[in-house]
Amino acid sequence: xxxxxxxxxxxxxxxxxxxxxxxxxxxxxxxxxxxxxxxxxxxxxxxxxxxxxxxxxxxxxxxxxxxxxxxxxxxxxxxxxxxxxxxxxxxxxxxxxxxxxxxxxxxxxxxxxxxxxxxxxxxxxxxxxxxxxxxxxxxxxxxxxxxxxxxxxxxxxxxxxxxxxxxxxxxxxxxxxxxxxxxxxxxxxxxxxxxxxxxxxxxxxxxxxxxxxxxxxxxxxxxxxxxxxxxxxxxxxxxxxxxxxxxxxxxxxxxxxxxxxxxxxxxxxxxxxxxxxxxxxxxxxxxxxxxxxxxxxxxxxxxxxxxxxxxxxxxxxxxxxxxxxxxxxxxxxxxxxxxxxxx
Amino acid sequence: xxxxxxxxxxxxxxxxxxxxxxxxxxxxxxxxxxxxxxxxxxxxxxxxxxxxxxxxxxxxxxxxxxxxxxxxxxxxxxxxxxxxxxxxxxxxxxxxxxxxxxxxxxxxxxxxxxxxxxxxxxxxxxxxxxxxxxxxxxxxxxxxxxxxxxxxxxxxxxxxxxxxxxxxxxxxxxxxxxxxxxxxxxxxxxxxxxxxxxxxxxxxxxxxxxxxxxxxxxxxxxxxxxxxxxxxxxxxxxxxxxxxxxxxxxxxxxxxxxxxxxxxxxxxxxxxxxxxxxxxxxxxxxxxxxxxxxxxxxxxxxxxxxxxxxxxxxxxxxxxxxxxxxxxxxxxxxxxxxxxxxx
DNA sequence: GTGAAAGCGCTAACAA
DNA sequence: TTGTTAGCGCTTTCAC
Numbered sequence: 001x002x003x004x005x006x007x008x009x010x011x012x013x014x015x016x017x018x019x020x021x022x023x024x025x026x027x028x029x030x031x032x033x034x035x036x037x038x039x040x041x042x043x044x045x046x047x048x049x050x051x052x053x054x055x056x057x058x059x060x061x062x063x064x065x066x067x068x069x070x071x072x073x074x075x076x077x078x079x080x081x082x083x084x085x086x087x088x089x090x091x092x093x094x095x096x097x098x099x100x101x102x103x104x105x106x107x108x109x110x111x112x113x114x115x116x117x118x119x120x121x122x123x124x125x126x127x128x129x130x131x132x133x134x135x136x137x138x139x140x141x142x143x144x145x146x147x148x149x150x151x152x153x154x155x156x157x158x159x160x161x162x163x164x165x166x167x168x169x170x171x172x173x174x175x176x177x178x179x180x181x182x183x184x185x186x187x188x189x190x191x192x193x194x195x196x197x198x199x200x201x202x203x204x205x206x207x208x209x210x211x212x213x214x215x216x217x218x219x220x221x222x223x224x225x226x227x228x229x230x231x232x233x234x235x236x237x238x239x240x241x242x243x244x245x246x247x248x249x250x251x252x253x254x255x256x257x258x259x260x261x262x263x264x265x266x267x268x269x270x271x272x273x274x275x276x277x278x279x280x281x282x283x284x285x286x287x288x289x290x291x292x293x294x295x296x297x298x299x300x301x302x303x304x305x306x307x308x309x310x311x312x313x314x315x316x317x318x319x320x321x322x323x324x325x326x327x328x329x330x331x332x333x334x335x336x337x338x339x340x341x342x343x
Numbered sequence: 344x345x346x347x348x349x350x351x352x353x354x355x356x357x358x359x360x361x362x363x364x365x366x367x368x369x370x371x372x373x374x375x376x377x378x379x380x381x382x383x384x385x386x387x388x389x390x391x392x393x394x395x396x397x398x399x400x401x402x403x404x405x406x407x408x409x410x411x412x413x414x415x416x417x418x419x420x421x422x423x424x425x426x427x428x429x430x431x432x433x434x435x436x437x438x439x440x441x442x443x444x445x446x447x448x449x450x451x452x453x454x455x456x457x458x459x460x461x462x463x464x465x466x467x468x469x470x471x472x473x474x475x476x477x478x479x480x481x482x483x484x485x486x487x488x489x490x491x492x493x494x495x496x497x498x499x500x501x502x503x504x505x506x507x508x509x510x511x512x513x514x515x516x517x518x519x520x521x522x523x524x525x526x527x528x529x530x531x532x533x534x535x536x537x538x539x540x541x542x543x544x545x546x547x548x549x550x551x552x553x554x555x556x557x558x559x560x561x562x563x564x565x566x567x568x569x570x571x572x573x574x575x576x577x578x579x580x581x582x583x584x585x586x587x588x589x590x591x592x593x594x595x596x597x598x599x600x601x602x603x604x605x606x607x608x609x610x611x612x613x614x615x616x617x618x619x620x621x622x623x624x625x626x627x628x629x630x631x632x633x634x635x636x637x638x639x640x641x642x643x644x645x646x647x648x649x650x651x652x653x654x655x656x657x658x659x660x661x662x663x664x665x666x667x668x669x670x671x672x673x674x675x676x677x678x679x680x681x682x683x684x685x686x
Numbered sequence: 687g688t689g690a691a692a693g694c695g696c697t698a699a700c701a702a
Numbered sequence: 703t704t705g706t707t708a709g710c711g712c713t714t715t716c717a718c
Contacts, residue, residue: 004486009711020689025713033687056399056407056464057711060694064399066463068441074426075629080417083444096459098411099442101426116439120409120463121399143347231633257629264634286418286600287630290574291607352695363705368697376703400695403710 008051017045028053029062055096059121065094067313068122070113072102072129077256077285078302079128082149085306086126093314098122107132114140124313133195145316147309153199154326159312161305161327165201168298168331169208169252170215172280175296175333176250177216179341181278184213185223185248187237187258202229205254205282229254234261242269249277249342256281256288256297263293263338274340284334294337301329351394360388371396372405398439402464408437410656411465413456415445415472420599420628421645422471425492428649429469436657441465450475457483467656476538488659490652496542497669502655504648504670508544511641511674512551512595513558515623518639518676519593520559522684524621527556528566528591530580530601545572548597548625572597577604585612592620592685599624599631599640606636606681617683627677637680644672 010028014021019038026034027042034042045051055064069086071079087097100117103109110132117125122144129150130137140146141157149161176184186209189202197203206224213222225240227233234253238261241248253259259281266273273279281288284299308327316322353371357364362381369377370385377385388394398407412429414422430440443460446452453475460468465487472493473480483489484500492504519527529552532545540546549567556565568583570576577596581604584591596602602624609616616622624631627642651670659665 007711010713011711021712022689022714023687026688029713031713035687038687052458052462054464054711055459055462056402057694058713059399060403060696060711061713062694064463074423083417087444096456096463097444098460098463099444101430101440101442113439115395116398117441119395119398120407120439120441121397235634260633260635267635287633290603290630291578292603292610292636350695353697354695364696365698365705366703369704372697374697378703381703397695400710401697403695403712404697405710 007054008049010051010053012049013042013045013051016049017041056121063123063317064121065096066120066122067095067097067124067126067310068100068117068120069097069126070100070102070110070117070128070130072106072110072131073104074101075104076129077287078150078283078300081300081302082128082306082309085303085308086310087306088303089307089310090314095123095314102130105131107136111136118144124317126309126313129201131196131200145313145320147313147316149305149309150201151199152201152204153195154324156324159309159316159325159327161309161312161329163201163300163305163331164328165204165331166208166211168282168300169205170212171298171331171333172252172282172296173209173212173216173218175335176252176278176280176339177218179250179278179339181250181342182218183221183223183246183248184218184250184252185225185241187234187241187251187253187262188224188226189229189233189254189258190226202254209252223248227258229258231257231261231264234258234263235265236261238262238265242266242271247277250280250339251277252280252282254282256283256285256295259295259297259338260287260293263295273338276343278339278342280339288334288336296336296339297334299332299334301331304329350397351392353394353396355392356385356388356394359392360384399464406466406660407464408439409463409465410438410440410467410469410653411443411460411463412440412469413443413445413453413460413471413473415449415453415474416447417444418447419472420630421493421626421643424643424645425471425649425652428646428651429653430649431646432650432653433657438466438657445473448474450479454479461487467660469652469656472544474539474543488656488663490656490659492648492652493544494542495544495547496538497667499667502652502659502668502670504652504655504672506544506643506648506674507671508547508674509551509554511625511643512548513555514641514674514676515595515625515639516552516555516559516561518678519595519621519623519682520561522593522621522682524593524685525561526564526566526589526591527561527593527595528568528584530577530584530594530596530605531567531569532572532576532597532601533569545597552595566591570601572601574600574604574607577601577606578608579604581605581608585609585614590620593623593682594620595623595625597625599626599628599638602638602640602681603630603636606638616681619686621682621685623682631677631679639679639682640677642675642677644674647672
């Protein structure tokens with residue numbers, strides 16, 4: 001039960017290579033002023049001793065080579081793809097990713113996680129679908145390079161990467177309308193806060209649905225039930241729709257998980273899908289891809305989102321004064337078994 | 344576009360409160376040797392200035408108050424519950440959690456993530472279902488306090504928290520046998536590595552299935568197909584079972600996601616569930632709970648797992664020489680709609 | 687191109 | 703109880 005052996009430091013490397021610690025530091029950072037010969041010596045010493053720089057110590061003066069990613073809702077099935085995109089983009093750099101699990105839908109908890117990551121010396125932050133107020137995001141971005149993902153609305157202080165939720169909703173509406181549907185209903189996530197109504201994807205999807213319906217000349221058929229992006233939300237929403245005097249022929253749920261609730265309610269009511277009613281979701285989650293479910297959905301290009309966010313963040317870390325960029329990515333419709341022409 | 348304002352440091356607080364930096368540091372750490380009066384002064388200064396200690400700097404001498412959690416597979420639906428358990432246990436402490444996304448099933452990637460977390464000054468590590476070799480885990484644990492979760496097999500250097508997968512498999516077998524089933528087949532995740540066969544939950548479940556079948560006098564009915572814990576694995580496994588001269592009356596998939604593939608194959612074959620064949624999964628994932636699916640499954644008590652892991656880790660951080668502890672938690676059967684008495 | 691020396695923000699050992 | 707001083711491991715001037 002020996003206590004941990006003293007860690008190899010830059011001093012050990014310098015001694016072993018018979019150079020100064022400055023020299024080692026320079027080699028580590030590929031900084032200016034190192035001869036090939038010295039670089040060779042130092043690199044060999046590093047390899048022989050198995051030296052690893054301590055990121056925390058580096059951070060005291062320079063960078064920690066760490067990017068923090070805040071996930072407000074760890075269960076959101078959308079985020080693994082984003083993480084993949086980020087890590088992939090960072091693979092050949094010296095940067096590493098650490099994730100901060102945020103309190104779901106809790107503005108205070110979210111802020112606390114962001115602060116904690118700043119305290120821990122993150123060189124930059126990627127905030128995924130944050131629920132915090134604009135001013136709070138601006139404050140964070142004024143302290144550390146920041147990229148906001150999955151939230152509409154810009155700022156001069158941070159870059160944004162979002163999926164075009166308006167276009168995504170239109171993909172679904174057009175797909176259903178092309179199949180011949182007219183009475184296309186929508187299940188949305190209830191929202192009242194004006195900031196969120198303007199910036200959160202769920203609100204934009206509902207708005208995109210309305211817009212696309214009008215564009216197809218189906219303004220009179222617009223029918224939105226406001227529940228939540230949960231299984232129960234979808235279930236209750238479908239119940240409400242089934243109580244209408246004239247049933248819809250298609251239901252577009254703003255999220256796959258809600259679509260699952262819709263499917264359950266329809267099955268309970270003895271309605272067949274897509275025979276009696278077509279159903280579409282959003283997010284292209286694992287559920288949707290299950291053979292048993294085969295739910296038509298919208299894919300958000302999570303990998304690209306992550307990869308773009310990482311690129312923007314590295315740029316901003318390298319040059320904090322870069323003007324803020326906005327990237328909008330296009331979603332894709334994944335047509336599966338739950339949508340078909342109406343009876 | 345001003346550059347970020349200089350961060351408030353302990354020196355600012357000390358000046359503002361008219362005390363020494365040591366005093367501030369002591370108050371911060373609730374260390375011995377501070378009068379109530381001074382504490383009062385310091386705390387007020389901290390509040391007034393909005394001071395937050397920089398964890399990285401604290402780590403240079405003491406602790407960073409950060410716990411690292413390694414997730415080898417970010418998509419594993421089991422981990423959010425564990426994270427919840429960990430964060431909940433840490434809520435009223437000064438500790439924060441950061442997650443390291445590991446390369447799925449990739450020993451090198453996993454090691455790299457662990458090293459990166461150590462480099463970044465984590466006070467302790469929780470490794471969730473690591474695939475690394477024993478010796479690598481031992482090496483990590485010799486550097487930093489470590490708790491291994493979701494993997495059987497002990498070590499003197501790290502604590503472990505696992506679910507009793509033997510008992511879990513028995514829960515399923517007994518449930519089905521109690522319903523009157525005899526021909527109960529099992530879909531397992533293929534494994535050859537001896538370390539993994541001895542320590543990974545999937546291998547233990549398959550073993551537990553065999554053991555429970557024998558205990559119920561069903562040794563002759565033991566029937567295992569070896570595919571993978573994936574949708575396709577379940578699908579192919581079920582296909583194989585459906586080609587048997589005598590069909591099983593129940594299929595126990597070692598993971599919910601595989602059970603989903605089984606359900607798909609059965610539906611394709613025109614078999615009803617649970618009418619013709621009963622199906623059970625493992626993990627009690629979101630899928631299983633979907634009203635539309637309603638899959639009988641085994642719940643692993645993820646929150647408790649996380650909470651216990653966090654507690655053990657804090658103990659070990661406080662006293663690194665604590666003898667290694669092993670905690671084994673009991674899973675629960677969640678009977679739902681996919682299991683019923685055989686025809 | 688190279689290295690000595692100062693210092694990042696904090697804690698620990700020691701004096702007062 | 704309080705404050706002074708010396709680092710932790712690294713990067714960054716700034717001499718040479």
